[in-house]
Amino acid sequence: MDAKIDIRALRKTFKSLPVVDGIDLAVAPGEFVAIVGPSGCGKSTLMKLLAGFEHPDSGAVAIDGVPVTRPSPNAIVISQHGSVFPWLTVRENLMFGLSGKDDAVKRATADHYAEVVGLKGFEKAHPHELSGGMLKRVEIARALAVKPDILLMDEPFSALDALTGLKMRNELLRILREERHTVILITHDVEEALYLADRVVVLSPRPTTIRSVFAVAQPHPRKVSEPALQEMKDAILTQLGL
Ligand SMILES: Nc1ncnc2c1ncn2[C@@H]1O[C@H](COP(=O)(O)OP(=O)(O)O)[C@@H](O)[C@H]1O
Ligand SMILES: [Mg+2]
Incomplete structure (x- = not known):
């Protein structure tokens, strides 16, 4: 099968600081790839290269065979730092990125995705009236509403408390079952990676x-406490030097 995302010999240096030193990776359509790595190693830089926010010094990223040269509505980034507009309601935030002139259509799409992420009834609320977990839902809904082929997630759940993070991961899996996005998730949480990714x-x-790649064949819902996954976790932590 042709790769959805094809990363070839990708390199990036900031002034004299080499950050990305030759990454090759092909991600299949509908695949969920998690990327873990030490703090400061260049994960967010890699994500910015994939999203077209940064340009590589050499090598290339292609989506559906087309080189990425700038940000595209086909590949939406959900980052650690919230990017919800505080002066807009939930509905207005969700409508913001939608193209087209018909406000009724946009509103229906916005309300559909508010419901998908469990925010039904909060369409008219402003961000300051929402909890951290609800704000994260707004961001995910806003990303989903534009129906991107690819979700690029840079530590999206790291600012959430453990329980909310757990809920959000399950929400994400449920949504992905219905809308088969291709996902790249950056995380420092090895268990999160093993819970979610292919x-x-x-x-x-x-x-x-890339130091190594682990395939996770276990069906969902997974129990990370299961011996095979714990073994993989230990192997990954060893690779991370822990
Ligand atoms: N725009 C930039 N200009 C200069 N240096 C940068 C820039 N972005 C990131 N860096 C540097 O690149 C390295 C990797 O950063 P980053 O990709 O954010 O790491 P990670 O997400 O893995 O923690 C860091 O040393 C950081 O200071
Ligand atoms: Mg980062």
Whole structure:
């Protein structure tokens, strides 16, 4: 099958600081790839290269065979830092990124995705009236509403408390069952990676490159406490030097 995302010999240096040192990875359509790596190794830089926010010094990223040169509505980034507009309601935030002129259509799409992420009844609320977990839901809904092929998630759940994080991961899996997005998730949480992903890519310290790739074949819902997954977790932590 042709790759949805094809990363070839990707390199990036900031001034004299080499950050990404030759990454090759092909992600299949509908695949969920988690990327783990030490803090500061270049994960967010890699994500920015995939999203077209940064340009590589050499190598390339292609989506559906087309080189990425700038941000595209086909690949939406959900980052650790919230990007919800505080002056807009939930509905207005969800409508913001939608193209087209028909407000009624946009509103229906916005309300549909508010419901999908469990925010029904909060369409008219402003961000300051919502909890951290609800704000994260707004962000995910806003990303889903534009129907991107690809979700690029950079530590999206790291600011949430453990219980809310757990709920959000299950929500994400449920949504992905219905709308088959291709997902790249950056996380520092190895258990989160093993709970969600089809493959876990382990990065080296900066300048980063791929140290190893683990395929996770277990069906969902998974129990990370299961011996096979615990073994994989230990192997990944060893790769991370822990
Ligand atoms: N725009 C930039 N200009 C200069 N250095 C940067 C820039 N972005 C990131 N860096 C540097 O690149 C390295 C990797 O950063 P980052 O990709 O954010 O790491 P991670 O997400 O893995 O923690 C860090 O040393 C950081 O200071
Ligand atoms: Mg980062």
